[in-house]
Amino acid sequence: MPSTTALPVLKPYVTPAQTKDNLDWAELEALDISLLKQPGGKQALANQVLNFINNNGFFYVKGHGLTDEQVNRQYAIAQAFFDLPLEEKEEYACNSAAGDFRGYKGRSTGDLAARDNDERYNIPKFTPEHERPHPQLINQHYEEIKEFSLHIHNKILLPLLRLFAYVLEIDEEYLVQVHRYEEKGLEYLRYMQYYPRSAEEDAKLGNLWSKGHTDYNTLTFLFYQPVAGLQVQQQDNTWKYVKSEPGAIIVNIADALEYLSGGFLKSTVHRVVRPPPDQADKPRLGLIYFARPEAAVKMKPVRSPLLERLGLQVPIDNLKALEGVTAEEWARARIAKDHRFRTGVVNQQETEILGGVHQKYYD
Ligand SMILES: O=C(O)CCC(=O)C(=O)O
Numbered sequence: 001m002p003s004t005t006a007l008p009v010l011k012p013y014v015t016p017a018q019t020k021d022n023l024d025w026a027e028l029e030a031l032d033i034s035l036l037k038q039p040g041g042k043q044a045l046a047n048q049v050l051n052f053i054n055n056n057g058f059f060y061v062k063g064h065g066l067t068d069e070q071v072n073r074q075y076a077i078a079q080a081f082f083d084l085p086l087e088e089k090e091e092y093a094c095n096s097a098a099g100d101f102r103g104y105k106g107r108s109t110g111d112l113a114a115r116d117n118d119e120r121y122n123i124p125k126f127t128p129e130h131e132r133p134h135p136q137l138i139n140q141h142y143e144e145i146k147e148f149s150l151h152i153h154n155k156i157l158l159p160l161l162r163l164f165a166y167v168l169e170i171d172e173e174y175l176v177q178v179h180r181y182e183e184k185g186l187e188y189l190r191y192m193q194y195y196p197r198s199a200e201e202d203a204k205l206g207n208l209w210s211k212g213h214t215d216y217n218t219l220t221f222l223f224y225q226p227v228a229g230l231q232v233q234q235q236d237n238t239w240k241y242v243k244s245e246p247g248a249i250i251v252n253i254a255d256a257l258e259y260l261s262g263g264f265l266k267s268t269v270h271r272v273v274r275p276p277p278d279q280a281d282k283p284r285l286g287l288i289y290f291a292r293p294e295a296a297v298k299m300k301p302v303r304s305p306l307l308e309r310l311g312l313q314v315p316i317d318n319l320k321a322l323e324g325v326t327a328e329e330w331a332r333a334r335i336a337k338d339h340r341f342r343t344g345v346v347n348q349q350e351t352e353i354l355g356g357v358h359q360k361y362y363d
């Protein structure tokens, strides 16, 4: 019999309890993507998308095929990763100064601590482009992390992109063709951990754990995390909490998809605030997948019969200015900009990302 090397046992991840606070939750639609396999399912989902997508780029995905057990295993690996000694994590530091988020990002310290209070480990696509050293803990769970990531790309991202293309009345493979897994591109799975601060410290920072922003990728997938804090900006500029529901993934549309879809799919502003009192005293883990277009894809709005009928086809100035910019250039510019603020190279958030194009929002 072949010898089997037993993996070290991971400390089980204990899912935190939902808050008892009565928060002002956003009303979000849930897309059950298992319906795509049933007759009439695609049209039913497309009708649902058409009803909400022009107001709000946040929604739930259900029927995605990942079990709670698989999600909790990823949280257990994330938890074990953040428990590693700081020196070990720092050996895998990302080069965010150059706009490259692969690997570890630590917390800022000293006077800069207020600007950045979370740790991240970004695990890129499992392709030759991204072969790189990882801590032993990650290597030991490599196949499991790969399977989880590939499921998100192939079984969740691609069906959603086909659905959106169907809604836009364009070739159903149009968006899929610019998200080929084997091609170059900085898509990644992120383990994330925020650290609690005292109520006094948080109050000085407006109770913000992460300032209002849009994401710069295609779609962001946020796995079940009942520690409340994520908020989405409404059309009237007010904020509502996004409730994490067991078994559901929270999905948000990000910049690249807004540009590719001619502004129809809205990259939606969100932030993270100090959790309610019954949840504020513990670290908050995050398990997030950031899907991205291939590196060389230009942010050129698609021509869509739907947008033409709606009179939305003419790109707004912002979209026009980005036509020659690749998805990779946009993401790198935003990552490097965040790096400069976080590390104190500049003391004001720079709002211009690339020649003449400004970030939509930042508070
Ligand atoms: O932690 C969260 O719930 C959201 C994180 C987020 O917005 C981000 O990392 O871009």
Ligand SMILES: [Fe+2]
Binding pocket: 213, 214, 215, 270
């Ligand atoms: Fe975000």
